[in-house]
Amino acid sequence: MDFYGSDERGLIKLDPRTKFFIFLASGIMTFRSYSDVGTALYSVLLCIIFALCGKPIQALKASLLLGLVLFFRVVLQNSQGAPEVIVLLITALTTVFMFGFPTVMSLLLIVKTTRISQFLSAFQAMHFPVKVIIPIAVFFRFLPTVTDEWNGVRKAMAFRGISLRPVQIILNPWKTIEYILIPMLFSSMAVMEELASATMARGMDVDIKRTSYEQVKFGITDLVMVILLIGAIIFTTILGNSVKGGTVL
Amino acid sequence: MAKKEITAASEGKAKKLGTKDLIFAGAFGAIYIVLMLMVVMSCGVIPILYVSTPFLVGIVCATVYELCILKVRKFGAALILGILFAITTSSAYLPGLILAIVVAVLAEIVILMGKYRSKKMFLLSYVVFNLNMVCPFTNLYFNRESFIAMATEYYSKEYADGVAKLANGALPVLQILLAVSGAAIGLLIASKLIKKHFEKAGIV
Numbered sequence: 001m002d003f004y005g006s007d008e009r010g011l012i013k014l015d016p017r018t019k020f021f022i023f024l025a026s027g028i029m030t031f032r033s034y035s036d037v038g039t040a041l042y043s044v045l046l047c048i049i050f051a052l053c054g055k056p057i058q059a060l061k062a063s064l065l066l067g068l069v070l071f072f073r074v075v076l077q078n079s080q081g082a083p084e085v086i087v088l089l090i091t092a093l094t095t096v097f098m099f100g101f102p103t104v105m106s107l108l109l110i111v112k113t114t115r116i117s118q119f120l121s122a123f124q125a126m127h128f129p130v131k132v133i134i135p136i137a138v139f140f141r142f143l144p145t146v147t148d149e150w151n152g153v154r155k156a157m158a159f160r161g162i163s164l165r166p167v168q169i170i171l172n173p174w175k176t177i178e179y180i181l182i183p184m185l186f187s188s189m190a191v192m193e194e195l196a197s198a199t200m201a202r203g204m205d206v207d208i209k210r211t212s213y214e215q216v217k218f219g220i221t222d223l224v225m226v227i228l229l230i231g232a233i234i235f236t237t238i239l240g241n242s243v244k245g246g247t248v249l
Numbered sequence: 250m251a252k253k254e255i256t257a258a259s260e261g262k263a264k265k266l267g268t269k270d271l272i273f274a275g276a277f278g279a280i281y282i283v284l285m286l287m288v289v290m291s292c293g294v295i296p297i298l299y300v301s302t303p304f305l306v307g308i309v310c311a312t313v314y315e316l317c318i319l320k321v322r323k324f325g326a327a328l329i330l331g332i333l334f335a336i337t338t339s340s341a342y343l344p345g346l347i348l349a350i351v352v353a354v355l356a357e358i359v360i361l362m363g364k365y366r367s368k369k370m371f372l373l374s375y376v377v378f379n380l381n382m383v384c385p386f387t388n389l390y391f392n393r394e395s396f397i398a399m400a401t402e403y404y405s406k407e408y409a410d411g412v413a414k415l416a417n418g419a420l421p422v423l424q425i426l427l428a429v430s431g432a433a434i435g436l437l438i439a440s441k442l443i444k445k446h447f448e449k450a451g452i453v
Contacts, residue, residue: 024340027340027341028340028341030341031341031342031388032341089294092293092294092295093294096290096293096294099293100290130268131266131271134268134271134272134275135271135272135274135275135278135329135333136275136333137275138271138272138275138276138279139275139276139278139279139282139333140279141275142275142276142278142279142280143279143282143283145276145279146279146280146283147283150283166291173308174438177308177309177312177438177442178442181284181309181312181313181442182442182446184280185280185312185313185316185447186446186450188276188280189320189452191276192272192273192276195272195276196268196269196272196273199268199269199272200268200269204268205267205268205269
């Protein structure tokens, strides 16, 4: 079950709550950090965490991509004589990448290295009501499914000669919405029905305290990680605001 | 636990939100967020398109939202969708987060006024719901200087100037109008598509 995530081969095992905190921290960091270097360092940190949690190959791929984009960006910004328009466009594109990278990376961390049962038992240990936990757990469980369905629909449409290139999307947007959205919704809804039946079969709708095979503990690695992140957040929010647009990390 | 659902049940004919409905809401939330992120990521490059994302997201995501609330038809579907949206998009800025949740509650109230039967109210609630696309931009309204500083550092002087020129006092009003009109167009498409595909298939 590589598709829905596990951390069995990981060097460290993080608590799902810590991963959730990393996700929230990424949001704050991307909005509060005012420098390339800070965001890049944070992104590298996320890649390292991802590798330690048992996904070294994907982490390596992501960090190589990050390095390539950063290299391109720095080279282009310091080059002389390049056309203004291209510099502007590439800067904007790489910025969108850098801005989205921490958020996407921390979402991947949750999705790829957490089993749903770990997620459920961790949040149940915090005495969250089931009505709060289930939608969030299903949300994270469903993210890979949506991308999977999306790929399936794209391949099916390519097979029938309907291309999903940007030009086509701009030329007839209504058709594109119908051709992509409707098959995707239909197949996702079939998955939802199955998921609901599976959940019912496991007795999730009974309102009693559940036991779990998963041992979820908030250990020393989690503590170190949370302290590190809180430190980083305080550092960026205070220093980043006092030196507006400066080169402080 | 969950007293809200019980009050809803006593007011309308709606029953309590079951586990199955919670699963549907969470899963539709995932679809909604993925679609929205795709639109925003592909539009973020150009300032004027970035500012008008409420319009584009309204058009694309209306079908998903309508399908979700029509499938569940109980108190809470729009609220869960709105909270998931708020956590993923606006969690970096507290006023934006609160505003996004308030908008979701308002959308839920609109559906409640239709007693979970009226089709018009289902449709109308999306016009309210789509206002949450404005909430991530609250950072730009209330915190303008630091946002511009960030844009200058991240993008370039030109991009920051572009955003600064757009972000004057009229921007919130403009974005709300864009969100409403985007939602209206999206609803037109959504009601057509739902009638054409999903009602025929007997899903809603």
